[in-house]
Amino acid sequence: MMHRSTRAAARDTTLTATALALGAAFALFSLTALVALIVRVSPAGLWTALRDPVVEQALALSLRTSLISAAFIIVLGTPVAAILATPFRGRAILETLITLPVVLPPVVGGLALLLAFGRAGLLGRELDFLGLHLPFTTAAVVIAQTFVSAPLYISVAKSVLSRANPQLVEAASTLHASRAYTMLRVVIPPALPALAGGLTLAWARALGEFGATITFAGNLPGVTQTMPIAVYMAAQTDLQAAIAVAVLLMLLSYGALLAVRHVAGESSVVM
Numbered sequence: 001m002m003h004r005s006t007r008a009a010a011r012d013t014t015l016t017a018t019a020l021a022l023g024a025a026f027a028l029f030s031l032t033a034l035v036a037l038i039v040r041v042s043p044a045g046l047w048t049a050l051r052d053p054v055v056e057q058a059l060a061l062s063l064r065t066s067l068i069s070a071a072f073i074i075v076l077g078t079p080v081a082a083i084l085a086t087p088f089r090g091r092a093i094l095e096t097l098i099t100l101p102v103v104l105p106p107v108v109g110g111l112a113l114l115l116a117f118g119r120a121g122l123l124g125r126e127l128d129f130l131g132l133h134l135p136f137t138t139a140a141v142v143i144a145q146t147f148v149s150a151p152l153y154i155s156v157a158k159s160v161l162s163r164a165n166p167q168l169v170e171a172a173s174t175l176h177a178s179r180a181y182t183m184l185r186v187v188i189p190p191a192l193p194a195l196a197g198g199l200t201l202a203w204a205r206a207l208g209e210f211g212a213t214i215t216f217a218g219n220l221p222g223v224t225q226t227m228p229i230a231v232y233m234a235a236q237t238d239l240q241a242a243i244a245v246a247v248l249l250m251l252l253s254y255g256a257l258l259a260v261r262h263v264a265g266e267s268s269v270v271m
Helices: 002-038 043-050 053-084 091-103 106-117 124-129 138-161 166-174 179-207 211-216 227-234 239-267
Strands: none
Touching (some): 053 227, 106 211, 138 211
């Protein structure tokens, strides 16, 4: 018995040491890549790059479009999440379709948007009749960002809303409250911190969107050239400028993730 206990302890020690070694190796791998980016630019170089008119335009455009995307996501995504939080036949199929843009290659997503809303696309004639020309416009940037980032918010919101206190929901039902009223006044208020965390995560994803944007919206400075596209273009002619813009994007993304972790910790929701 003692021998078996000793073997079990040795096995546990080996597994723990292996897990720690693998975890440390991966952390070192990720940290090395990020440090390599940071050490290549000085604060003065970062400030100089930020004062470049092209970078200023790209930064302003990225912030504006990503915030508009976030507004669309919370207005359109919350009802979708509320529907998915309720069991019904075919929910898994619908949820999978809504989540699909997250795992699609971004360029494929952009191509899908182009084939759907371009002039020769599925809805091209109808949009042209209404005088709407979406591809290669700022609106196309917002659509691309919303398309790829909304599923992140919907996934978090669905998970949170499905965990609503059943006693409170039942109490609202006995008082003959409508489903909409119950959702707005009973279910959503306690979930607001977690919803804010999910929205921040989706906003960060929208801010960093590249593939779908350049495919559907193109690369027009001041119109569709967002920060990730500016990094890609600058890397071909001015590596230092590209690094500076990349570091800024990394800092914004890191700040967003810290906010998500803080909110998730407060609301006890795993993200």
